[in-house]
Amino acid sequence: MSVRAIAARTGELLRAADARGLNAVLHWSEAHLEFEAARLEGQGPGPLAGMPIAIKDNIATLDLPTTCGSRILEGYVSPFEATAVRRLREAGALIAAKTNLDEFAMGSSTEHSAFGRVLHPMDPTRVPGGSSGGSGALVGAGVVPAALGSETGGSVRQPASFCGVVGVKPSYGRVSRYGLVAFGSSLDCISVFGQTVQDASRVLATISGHDPLDATSLARPPMAVAAPRADLRGLRIGLPREYFPADLDAGVRAGMERTIAVMRDLGATIVDVSLPHTQYAVPTYYIIAPAEASANLARYDGVRFGPTRPEGLPDVGALYRTTRGRGFGPEVRRRILIGTYVLSAGYYEAYYGKAQRMRARIADDFRQAFAAGVDLLFTPTTPTTAFKAGEKTEDPVQMYLADIFVCSVSLAGLPGLSIPVGRSEGLPVGGQLIAPYGEDERMLEVAGTLEGRLDATAEVR
Amino acid sequence: MRIGRDDVLKIARLAELAVDEADLPKLVEQLDGIVAYVAQLDAVPAEGDIAPFVPGPESVAWRADEVRPQSLALPPGAMAPAFRNGFFVVPRRTGMDEA
Numbered sequence: 001m002s003v004r005a006i007a008a009r010t011g012e013l014l015r016a017a018d019a020r021g022l023n024a025v026l027h028w029s030e031a032h033l034e035f036e037a038a039r040l041e042g043q044g045p046g047p048l049a050g051m052p053i054a055i056k057d058n059i060a061t062l063d064l065p066t067t068c069g070s071r072i073l074e075g076y077v078s079p080f081e082a083t084a085v086r087r088l089r090e091a092g093a094l095i096a097a098k099t100n101l102d103e104f105a106m107g108s109s110t111e112h113s114a115f116g117r118v119l120h121p122m123d124p125t126r127v128p129g130g131s132s133g134g135s136g137a138l139v140g141a142g143v144v145p146a147a148l149g150s151e152t153g154g155s156v157r158q159p160a161s162f163c164g165v166v167g168v169k170p171s172y173g174r175v176s177r178y179g180l181v182a183f184g185s186s187l188d189c190i191s192v193f194g195q196t197v198q199d200a201s202r203v204l205a206t207i208s209g210h211d212p213l214d215a216t217s218l219a220r221p222p223m224a225v226a227a228p229r230a231d232l233r234g235l236r237i238g239l240p241r242e243y244f245p246a247d248l249d250a251g252v253r254a255g256m257e258r259t260i261a262v263m264r265d266l267g268a269t270i271v272d273v274s275l276p277h278t279q280y281a282v283p284t285y286y287i288i289a290p291a292e293a294s295a296n297l298a299r300y301d302g303v304r305f306g307p308t309r310p311e312g313l314p315d316v317g318a319l320y321r322t323t324r325g326r327g328f329g330p331e332v333r334r335r336i337l338i339g340t341y342v343l344s345a346g347y348y349e350a351y352y353g354k355a356q357r358m359r360a361r362i363a364d365d366f367r368q369a370f371a372a373g374v375d376l377l378f379t380p381t382t383p384t385t386a387f388k389a390g391e392k393t394e395d396p397v398q399m400y401l402a403d404i405f406v407c408s409v410s411l412a413g414l415p416g417l418s419i420p421v422g423r424s425e426g427l428p429v430g431g432q433l434i435a436p437y438g439e440d441e442r443m444l445e446v447a448g449t450l451e452g453r454l455d456a457t458a459e460v461r
Numbered sequence: 462m463r464i465g466r467d468d469v470l471k472i473a474r475l476a477e478l479a480v481d482e483a484d485l486p487k488l489v490e491q492l493d494g495i496v497a498y499v500a501q502l503d504a505v506p507a508e509g510d511i512a513p514f515v516p517g518p519e520s521v522a523w524r525a526d527e528v529r530p531q532s533l534a535l536p537p538g539a540m541a542p543a544f545r546n547g548f549f550v551v552p553r554r555t556g557m558d559e560a
Contacts, residue, residue: 062534076540077535077539077540079533079534079535079536079537079539079540080533080534081534172516172517173516173517173518186515186516187516212522212524215522216516216521217517217518218517218518219518219522280501280502280505283498283499283500283501283502284499286495286498286499287499287502294476298477301477303541303542303549303551304537304540304549305540305541307542308542309542309543313552314552315552315553316551316552317477318552319551319552320477321477321479322479324476324477324478324479325478325479325481326479328478330484333478333480333488334488334492336476336478337472337473337476337478337488338492338495340472340475341464341468341472341492341496342499344472350503351499351502354502354503354505355499355502356514357511357513358502358505359514360511360513360514361508361511363514364511364514395494396491396494397494397495397498400498411514412514412516413514413516413517
C-alpha cells in the first residue's frame, strides 16, 4: 500500500471516528495527512514505513498545535518538536493526529479536557481511562495501530486496560522527555499504545535511546524490537498479594486467574510476593505529583504563554491570577492548590518530606522483590473495568484510586505494561507486567508470548 | 489538619490563581478531602533515615558550557500574548502589596 493510500485510509477512519462522536482527536486535517504523505514519499522507507501514529496533545509537534487539552494553550504551536516525534518521522511514521487528554495529563478518565470528554470506543456511556484517553480510544477503535501517550502515574497503562489495547510505560529515562510538556518531572515518561505488543515494541525501539537534550535520559542504546519467547520456562513471575485484595472486581480476578494459568502452562514458576507499602502509593503520588505540577505550571502566566489578555488589568499580579484562574480547568486548579499547599512553609516536611521517604520505601519494596529472584511481577492493571462517565468526577479521591495498581510503578521509575487478557461483561480486562529497572525488553518478550496464547476478546467468566 | 476557606484563599494567592467566590465552598470541601486522604502517611512509623529515591541515571552527564544556536521554528513572540522589541510585554507593576 502506498503512503498516499495509507494517508487516505487514515483520513477515512479519522472522519468516521469524528462522526461517531468519539472526541479522541483534537487536531487533524486532510491537508496535514497529504503533507505527511508527500514528506514520506520524498524521504524513502524506514523501520516504521507508512505506519500511522497519533500523538497525545501534550507532546510538542511543529505542524500541529500542542494544547495539552487546556484553554490556556488553545491555538499554541510549539516552536520545537519532541525528540520522540522527530525520531518517528525519521523512521518513516506518518503523524496522523493529536489526541485529546485530561488537561495537562491530570486525570484518570479523560473527562477533564477543556475540549470535551472522550468516549470509550466500545461503550459511549463509559470512560476510556486517562489521562491519555484520546490515544487509547483511537487505538482501541482501530483508527491507528499505535499512538504516543504520556505517563506520570499510569496514564497509558490504565486507559490501555480500559480500551483493550497494549500500553507500555518504559523505564524512566529510556525515552527522552524533550518536548513532553512537563507535569511531574521526576515521574513523566512518554509511553506507547499499540494494537499489538509488536506494534508497541516497534515504536519503542524507534523513540528510545539517549538524547543529549534531556538531562535525565539514560546513556543506553535504543531498545531492540522484542520477539516473543517460545515459552516461559525458567522465568519466575511474582504475584504481589497487595494487588489481589478480597474486594477485587470478580471479572478482573477471573482475567488474572486465566492469565496465571496460561503462564503456568507455558512453564513459568508462579510465586507469591509482598510489596508492603503498596497502600501508600496513591497518597504518596498525590503529594509528589501535584507538588511538581505546581512548580512546572507556574510558567503559564499570561506573559510567555496564554490567551489574549482581558482589558483593564491593573498590574502584572492581576494578569497572572486572571489568566491562570480563567485558563486552567477545575482539576488542574485543584492540583496546583494542593501542590502549593504541601510545599508551603510549615507543611513541607509534614507532607512532601514524608512522601519523598515513602517513595523511597515503595521503590525499595520492588528492589527487594526482584533481588529475591523474581524476574517479573504480574498484577491487574486496574481494580475494575471501564467505569461510567460522571461516576467519579465529583469525588477527586475516588478518581485517584482508579490508579491504585499503576502509580506505584511510576513512583519507582520501573517499566510496566498492560496487555488485554479477556473481557468481563463485554468490557476489556488488562493485566500488568512489571520488570526491574532497565529490563523493558524482558517484559515485552513475555507480553508477546502471552498475547499469542490469550484470546483477548473472550469472556473470562 | 483541616482545610478551611481562609486556607484555600491563602494558597490561591501563593499560587497566583484567581478563585471565583461561587466555586469556593466546593473547592474547600474537595481540598479538605484530598488533604485528609494523603495525611494517612502520618500513620506510618518513622523507620530511621532513608536515602531519597531518584529515578533514572545515577548521575547527570555534564556537557560543555557553551552557547548553542536555538533551533526554533517560530520566534518567542509568536507564542506570547504581547511581545515588542524583543521583550514580553506586561502591565506595569503597581500596588505591590496587593499581589
